[in-house]
Every structure is written in structure tokens, then in C-alpha cells.
Amino acid sequence: MKKLFKFIGILLLLLIVAGGIYYFANNESLPEGKKGKEADALAIKMLNALDGDAFDKTEILKWSFRNEHFYTWNKQENIVHISWAQYKVTLYTKQPEKSELYIDGKISNNPELIKQAQNFFNNDSFWLVAPYKIFDSGTERSIVKHKNKDALLITYTSGGSTPGDSYLWILDDNYLPTSFKMWTSIIPIGGVSATWSDLKSTKSGIKLPTKHTLSLFGLEIDMGDVRAYNEKADELADKILKAINHKAYKNTRFIEWSFGEKRHFKWDKEKHIVDVSWDTIRVNLHPRNKEYSTVFFNEKLQEKADSIIVKKAWNIFNNDSFWLVAPHKLFENGILRSIQKVDDKDALLVKYTTGGSTPGDSYLWTFDSNYIPKSYKMFVPSMKMNGTPATWENWITTESGTLLPTNHKFSNGRNLSMGTVKGYN
Structure with a gap:
């Protein structure tokens, strides 16, 4: 029995010594900052x-x-x-x-x-x-x-x-x-x-x-x-999509519109190819594979598409299509949704982390009692916008059954028409 107690005592002593060595080898003093x-x-x-x-x-x-x-x-x-x-x-x-x-x-x-x-x-x-x-x-x-x-x-x-x-x-x-x-x-x-x-x-x-x-x-x-x-934000986004008949939008093949009567578009949404035209230029734009795009001057096909013109058409399409279909894109990849209060009511804050021309932009959506968007505030650092408001109004039900806006107004009184908006199959 004495030998057993002696063994236990030696073992405890070794553990204490080992612990002490480990402590002094690894202990660090709190640094001063x-x-x-x-x-x-x-x-x-x-x-x-x-x-x-x-x-x-x-x-x-x-x-x-x-x-x-x-x-x-x-x-x-x-x-x-x-x-x-x-x-x-x-x-x-x-x-x-x-x-x-x-x-x-x-x-x-x-x-x-x-x-x-x-x-x-x-x-x-x-x-x-x-x-x-x-x-x-x-x-x-x-x-x-x-x-x-x-x-x-x-x-x-x-x-x-x-x-x-x-x-x-x-x-x-x-x-x-x-x-x-x-x-x-x-x-x-x-x-x-x-x-x-x-x-x-x-x-x-x-x-x-x-x-x-x-x-x-x-x-x-x-x-x-x-x-x-963000469960509640996603539920709110779902209500918006139902209000504007997003299901019909997904099945819509062709969308036509203009941007302030200066630029005109015909978008084959199924193939994701869009005709973009302004002044005397028309670009048959392939957004996913821009190298396949073709450029026309006065409807004459250019042998080699000017990459600068193609890039311009791509930027124009990203911007101008946003003003038409942004509410239909609330659940695309790279989008964060959260709820923010506006006049004590829930509004939907949408932040774009990837994609488009200016990732990092945010938009705060408000809507009517039927959840159809009626306005948003824009937070676009690259354009020094910090809550710039714009309306989304004169929504129409297209031939394909989806809802699209035809007009926007800004706080300075300027009007932005989307022209004759069409959606069909």
C-alpha cells in the first residue's frame, strides 16, 4: 500500500512539474495596446x-x-x-x-x-x-x-x-x-x-x-x-413577385421597351440575346458571350464587331433593363434581402453583391397595399446617390401576363418613360 501511495505521489508531482513547464513555456502576458x-x-x-x-x-x-x-x-x-x-x-x-x-x-x-x-x-x-x-x-x-x-x-x-x-x-x-x-x-x-x-x-x-x-x-x-x-424579408419579396406575376415573367420569351425614347430594346429572354439600338447603331448583344455579338451601323453589318461598342451596349442593357424588370430579379444570385422600416411600415432593402455593372448598390423598395412596387430609394456609391428616390408607376399587364412598369418620376420632376412596353411569347 505504501508503494502505491508513493507511486501516486510521484505521478502527481510529475504532472504538476509538467503543467508548470507547459504554463511557463506557453503563457503570454496581455499586450498593451x-x-x-x-x-x-x-x-x-x-x-x-x-x-x-x-x-x-x-x-x-x-x-x-x-x-x-x-x-x-x-x-x-x-x-x-x-x-x-x-x-x-x-x-x-x-x-x-x-x-x-x-x-x-x-x-x-x-x-x-x-x-x-x-x-x-x-x-x-x-x-x-x-x-x-x-x-x-x-x-x-x-x-x-x-x-x-x-x-x-x-x-x-x-x-x-x-x-x-x-x-x-x-x-x-x-x-x-x-x-x-x-x-x-x-x-x-x-x-x-x-x-x-x-x-x-x-x-x-x-x-x-x-x-x-x-x-x-x-x-x-x-x-x-x-x-x-432573413425569413421575413424573403416572405415580403415573395409577395412582391406574386403581385407582379413573376411566374408569367419567367415564361415570357420576348420583351420590348425603350429608355427615354433614346435607346430601344428587343430582348429574347429565352436565348438571352438582345437587340440594343441607339442613334445609327444596333448591337445584337450576347450578354453571356459578348464575343458572339455583332454590330450594325445604319443596318450594315460590320465585319468585326467593335469591342468598345459591344461593351457600351452591355452597360446600356444592364442599366436600362434594371429600370424595367428589377422587381422580378429579387431572388437572383448575389442579392441580399432585408427589412427596413419606412414611415413605420416594412420596406424591402435589396443589396447587389455581384453581377451587373456596379455591384455593391442597394435599393429600398416601397409598395402599395397589393405589394406592387411604387417607389424606391437608390444607394449607388459610384454615382454619389445616397437615398435618391424614384417612382415605379403605370404598371401594365403584358400579353404574356406579367406586370411591367412604363414610367418613372424623380424628385426633381424629371420623367423617365419606358416607351411602349411589350411582353409576349
Whole structure:
């Protein structure tokens, strides 16, 4: 028996020595940073890289934490549905006293379990959305040099479950976070790092991590099937499409219109080939394969299509078709939809992240009681538009059954006619 106790004592001593060696070899002191405008500017660059504006508008996030805790977060309503083991909690993040607990499907009363759910959410949501919260109340931002590059140190002075923790965000050349270092009350070793590089682009436009790998023994945190989307915005967009008979639009083969009586179009939508004409020029434009396009001067075919003329026709078509069919394109790839209030009513904010001539533009749609668009505000940085309004009016039902606008008006009184609009098969 004495030999056994002696062996256990030696083993414990070795573990303590090994732990001490590991601690002194890996422990890092909290770096000192410089607060102020430069730190805030770096934080804004990181937020912009992740699309912080899209995060603010995101309605629903879903994820899990190490396949143990499961979440559906209705962010705009400040409600989180949390489940683990046999427990389910509907947590009201702003009013925890309203939260509800279910055990094996039956409503129960146990404040300690609700508090546990709140702690789970504070911890597990951090591993999902921490970079989006760097300007929350109770945060301090500092710039720290890390490997001769600027890194962002965030210190939580209040809020959450463990105020006082600090995190040093390491950024790539595009200001996206790739990893962070931690100084927390939970982990005794300072400077433990974790990856933030397995990012997923979500439907709401934000980038979320799917897993993390820690420097501490290579531990991995799996975030499960990460999702973020805007359910109410999509429902609103669906109502608009039904109002303008988008189903008929999809089946429409030919669309004809003009733009201010200066440019004229005949679009074979099925083949995606369009005749674009202005002045004495007509371009038979193949938008997907511009090299197949042909150019006519005074209806005489040019042996070799002028690439500059073709590019001009492509730009004209992108712009002028937008003024005719933009409401029919609400669900195309590269489009983010979110809800914004206008005069206390829901309006649809549409942001184009790819495609067209000027990706990055946004349009805020308002509509009548039947969900037919009646106006929008334009946010087009390249044209210095910041909420420029225009109407969408005089909608007609075409021969093919879809609805298209024939006129627009601007706040300066200018009128933009779409000419004789036709849609047929």
C-alpha cells in the first residue's frame, strides 16, 4: 500500500512539474495596446470585411456548439431557442424573467437552468459572432503590433458572463479575422489562440465560422450546420413577385421597351440575346458571350464587331433593363434581402453583391397595399446617390401576363418613360 501511495505521489508531482513547464513555456502576458481613433478605424475595417451592416439586419441564426447545445436565434426579436439534453429554453435576451423552460417537453420552473441556458448562449454565441460585437457597450478597442502588423485587441469591461476578458484579433490583408488570442478568466494560460478561418458565406450576407481549432492541445470546436437568413424579408419579396406575376415573367420569351425614347430594346429572354439600338447603331448583344455579338451601323453589318461598342451596349442593357424588370430579379444570385422600416411600415432593402455593372448598390423598395412596387430609394456609391428616390408607376399587364412598369418620376420632376412596353411569347 505504501508503494502505491508513493507511486501516486510521484505521478502527481510529475504532472504538476509538467503543467508548470507547459504554463511557463506557453503563457503570454496581455499586450498593451493603443486606444483611440486608429483602433476604431481598424475595427471598422474588420466589420466592413465581414459586412457588419448585414449582421445588424440578419433575422435568424442557427448553429450548434460541439454537437451539445443547439440554437435558433431570432435576433431582431431578441429571442433564442436553446436545447441540450432533455432541456429546452426560450430565452428572452433583453428580458430574462420572461424566459420559459421545458423539461422533456413539459413546461417547468427552474431559474438555475434558465441561468445556465443564458451562460451557454453568452459563451456559444461568442464563438459564432464575436467579431460583429466589437462596438457593443462595454467594449474597449486597442491596436497592438503582432508580427509587425496591426492587430485588434478587444477588452470586455462589462456584459456577458465573464467581463474582463480580452481577445486579440489577427487579420489578413483584407481585414478578415483569421484567428484570435485569448486572455480569459476561464483559461489560466494567457495567449491561447483559436482559428477563425473556416468561414461560411450565409444567405443573409454575413460570414460565420463553422469550426475552430485551439492551440491548447489541438482542441476543436465544431459549430454544426451554421445558417443565417432573413425569413421575413424573403416572405415580403415573395409577395412582391406574386403581385407582379413573376411566374408569367419567367415564361415570357420576348420583351420590348425603350429608355427615354433614346435607346430601344428587343430582348429574347429565352436565348438571352438582345437587340440594343441607339442613334445609327444596333448591337445584337450576347450578354453571356459578348464575343458572339455583332454590330450594325445604319443596318450594315460590320465585319468585326467593335469591342468598345459591344461593351457600351452591355452597360446600356444592364442599366436600362434594371429600370424595367428589377422587381422580378429579387431572388437572383448575389442579392441580399432585408427589412427596413419606412414611415413605420416594412420596406424591402435589396443589396447587389455581384453581377451587373456596379455591384455593391442597394435599393429600398416601397409598395402599395397589393405589394406592387411604387417607389424606391437608390444607394449607388459610384454615382454619389445616397437615398435618391424614384417612382415605379403605370404598371401594365403584358400579353404574356406579367406586370411591367412604363414610367418613372424623380424628385426633381424629371420623367423617365419606358416607351411602349411589350411582353409576349
